[in-house]
Amino acid sequence: MSNKIGEMAWLDLTVDNASEIKDFYQRVIGWQVEDVAMGEHNDYVMKSPDSGEAISGICHATGGNAGMPATWLPYFLVEDINNAVANVTELGGELLTEIKQVGKDSYVMVKDPAGAVCSLYQKG
Template sequence: MNDKDENIYGKIGWIDLTIPNAENVKDFYAEVVGWKPEPVSMGDYNDYNMTANGEPKAGVCHKTGPNQDIPSQWMIYINVPDLDKSVAAVEQKGGKLLTEIKSMGAYGRTCYIEDPAGAVCALFEPAQ
């Protein structure tokens, strides 16, 4: 890992909204925030990258398939260098795992957690 790679850790790398019907809500955010929904094929349905000035800003996703156990809320993804180590620390420090570690394919791995105060976020280990 070089110094450039280390600069991504501890930062919020992405935000997603995972809900039962992304079709309805994508248009809400398009009108309210000005984001443009761009479909991302998930096979039988589309999730959406919400873009501004041609750059992805957030995701709006259906709560189905591999996303069915994700809490329905805006979710931040915090970049970590070693997801296994971070998951162990969650449990040692009084938090809990909301999901198992999930592969995000070529992008990396993620896990959804709850801290001791009840706040929820996702930890994300980018692929090397």
């Protein structure tokens, strides 16, 4: 993940059939797959075949991911998520989720005034 404000910190794809789709990208792109236990199912970290570095995630559209769009979703690193959320709404954007916590980190999915969707991510 990036540590620089403004850069893409992560890239996720959330779909109903994550197990099949991770196989698709593994064969098409050549990514290595690491299972991530999520209770009753696994989500997947997709890794570079050369460096083993985590490139993206492919997740099941269940639980906290229910209702996520079936599209690649970039997570952009922000310094202050509350300030970023205030700016989203002030500038005509829309919050698609509440701010969510992952450990000490926070993220929120937003839609810009043109309708494009991304997530904002703050490291804790």
